[in-house]
Amino acid sequence: MRLLKLGIASALALSAMTSLASAADPIKVGVSLYGLKAEFMQLWAAAVQESPAVKNGKVEVTVFDGRYDPLVQQEQFATMISQKYQAIIFAPIDADAGATAVKMAHDANIPVVGTNTRANTDLLSSYVGSDDTLSGYMEAKAVLDKIGCKGNVVVIQGPIGISAQIQRSEGNDKALAECPDVKVLETKTANWSRAEAQALMENWLTRYPGQIAGVIGQNDEMALGAIEAIKSQGLNVSDFAIAGIDGITDALLSVKSGEMTSILQDARAQAMGSLDVAAKLADPSYEPQSDVWTQYPDMPFADGKSANYNVPWTPVTAENVDSLLAFRNK
Known part of the structure; x- marks a missing residue:
């Protein structure tokens, strides 16, 4: 009887440890970007990796290069679904073909946050981009x-x-x-x-x-x-x-x-904002980590529940270009 009790106690302890480890696991977010040849999307991809949530281990992010091919992006969605990603961020190369990829994730109960470019679908959980x-x-x-x-x-x-x-x-x-x-x-x-x-x-x-x-x-x-x-x-x-x-x-x-x-077009705000929204959709206990919500007070986080987050445009002028360059070179 004593051995049985010890066995049960050990099993319960192991179960508790497993639950704690599971709770500490990072949120798994995949990103499918339409292509990484040009600088803007390179800036976007670099920014999402610099997100505080990625740096502190709360989120694990994987960026996929869509290579300007809608079929490649659909294949990436299939991969993320099979590997049980908890949320997907999506910048489609083709608005119509992108809708097919979003439906794949929707059918698998994986939330999709659009960013930068839009898919012709009402199945997106949210959108973080600019007008x-x-x-x-x-x-x-x-x-x-x-x-x-x-x-x-x-x-x-x-x-x-x-x-x-x-x-x-x-x-x-x-x-x-x-x-x-x-x-x-x-x-x-x-x-x-x-x-x-x-x-x-x-x-x-x-x-x-x-x-x-x-x-x-x-x-x-x-x-x-x-x-x-x-x-x-x-x-x-x-x-x-x-x-x-x-x-x-x-x-x-x-x-x-x-x-x-x-x-x-603020690639950093789009990337970090998208990640915060995606992580919140995947895990309701998640709290936003980036400073973009204070940078743009007219774009409140709203508990990650807004259908659209509109990142403002900034006209580049003779007066602000040096400060923009200095920020870029940090």
Whole structure:
């Protein structure tokens, strides 16, 4: 009888130890980003790894490179589901195909937090990102104001079908509608690529010599590619009004030198905010760890229950560019 009691006591002690260990296990969060070739998503991926919750061991995060392929991202979701991730953060390359991946996770009872780009679905548990329609309007207006609402412009789009391209185009169109005397000579995608945008702009400069007054690039990489094309043809960059979006490092330097306009998209706030929301969805006892909620008081954490967290845009100006560069170089 005494041996039986000892056995029961040992089993109970082992069970208690297992429960304690389980309670101390980190929350397992997976991240599927549409692609890691360009700097913005590299900044996003680095920021999520620097989250206080990851640093202190409360959350274990794995970042997957979607390689700009919706099928790759769906395969990543299948992997995260089979490996029993507790929450997923998702920036889809394709808004429609992304909905399929979200449904896979939803059917497996895994919450999905969208970030940066959107999937066409109402099954997301939450979204942490910025208003791309607003940024498209802001960048186009900057170009149009500089050319006095007269002349010809070209528009370099992001990958067709990604939500940022769709919404930034809507914002571009809204600003262009306010300037009926402006003609759009060409609108084509360069897939967020600096090299593709350079080739595209070189072609346009040859096709429309002396006719292009403004360049609306739907991200900074493509705006910078247009600048390289202008320089390669021996033209003066100051003769063009050029704008991009994201506030990547080279764009900040280009704004500082007076070559372009940029609007900073806060990759750090999107990444750390997404992680806090995802962890709260996975474990209701989790409390937010990052400082983004005090950085942006108009974006309260709200116990992780908001359907949409709107990270504000920051126009890059001559007055704030040095401080933005200093923060980037920390």
